[in-house]
Amino acid sequence: MLRRYVVLGLAASAIAACSPQSGPRKTGPAVAKGNGVTITADEFKARLDEQSPFIRARYSTLERKKEFLDSLIRFEVLAREAEKQGLANDPDVQLTLKKIMVQKLVQKRFQDQNAAPLPDAELQAYYDQHRDDYVKPKRVRASAIVFNAPEGTPDRAKKTDLAKKALAKVKAEEKTNAMAFAQAVGEFSEDGASKPMAGDLAFKTQAELEQAYGKELASAVFTLKAGETSGVIQGKQGLYIVKVTGQQEEMNRTFDQVKPQISARLSREKKTKEFDDYLKKLRADANVQIDEKVLDGVQIAPAPADGGMMPGMPGMPGMGHPGMGGPMVMPNAPAGRPTATPTRAPAAK
Structure with missing residues (x-):
């Protein structure tokens, strides 16, 4: 063979x-x-x-x-x-x-x-329509312990003392326990949305954090480095302790920078x-008309035990075609130039 x-x-x-x-x-x-x-x-x-x-x-x-x-x-x-x-x-x-x-x-x-080349107007239009792919604000991922105590409510002072207690516990335990913050969330946090996820607030921009939890928390989060834990943050709607767990830096790629792409x-x-x-x-x-009856009657041979690999042969152009050994050569996919000589050079002595 x-x-x-x-x-x-x-x-x-x-x-x-x-x-x-x-x-x-x-x-x-x-x-x-x-x-x-x-x-x-x-x-x-x-x-x-x-x-x-x-x-x-x-x-x-x-x-x-x-x-x-x-x-x-x-x-x-x-x-x-x-x-x-x-x-x-x-x-x-x-x-x-x-x-x-x-x-x-x-x-x-x-x-x-x-x-x-494509006209600049067409490229600019694509850039404008997909600006979010090239211009993104900084996003930070943080976890939070939340105490629900709006300003002026009777529980505010009591919750402040509880928040300080929780912070002291986190600071003392996180030196030897990587799960200290997550455990404190389970023990103290009153936020039903983030508590089941160990306080995770997911990646958010500063504007998104401000809208969800207030300006005070958002400002504090964006001043911390990854891995750092805040103090007790006094917000209008409550008290917070946050830990930054990740950061995605700002991306601002201009049209000229991405034009070739x-x-x-x-x-x-x-x-x-x-x-x-x-x-x-x-x-x-x-x-072309397809005879489905004839097609359905074609018997397909089972795959051989060796995987059915055809022996390689220098000089055989590497062709691709549906049903004939590989994918069709598609536009803009550099295809190997068919040659009449071996593509494998003789070994150097």
Whole structure:
């Protein structure tokens, strides 16, 4: 089975190499030439340039270049023999070529690197509509022990003494007990909303805290650092002891700072929509009809014990297509350039 896939891979790549639309043109002086095999300097450079910079760095000397050239020669003679044996007409080879054509079509139509930039007015409009994504006030997370005692009520003095007692207990115990504040909430707090959550008030802006618990508590919370506990805070509606448990710093990103990010996002969205519309039109033109009865009768083979992994083969373009080994190449997703030579460089000696 492995040998079959190897030959099919070589045949597919050989056909791609013979196509006038695939691979580098055979221009420049020949670095290797034989019976039906020619590798030019330009072709050699193009194949080497396809490797990663780390791999290319290995081939700076003549001996190393000869190693890489040897891999190209081996590939060419095997591909030529595959053609002689008529493998160009093998159904699997034709399917591979069809995958390459689909990838090339998507690249050609939706990956134009010279597309006109989006107008500033459109980018500014997006920024204005999504300003909350780029401009956020500071938010603080705190836990609170709440004593319900509005100003002027008879219980105010009594609750003040109780709050001081609770604070002294927290200060004494939190040095050795990380749960001291939460336990004090359970023992003393009179706020039905936050008490079941160990006094947690969640992340809030200063304005949100002020609206919920008063200006005094909000001001105190925003002067504390994470981990610090306040004294007894005298509020109009009650008394509070708060502990800051987290902070989210202010974010204020200007339009100019996020303009490239917005442009990239809108460009992706536009290309995706163009692709979807284009594919929808092609399907409508094709007038494809589905026979559900036949489809339902297709028997699916169980997965093999080894996971069904197909042996890898250098030289097989990494194609993606629904139902044919992977996801469809989508707009703005850089696709690997189909090559007719091995993508794996020979190991350096």
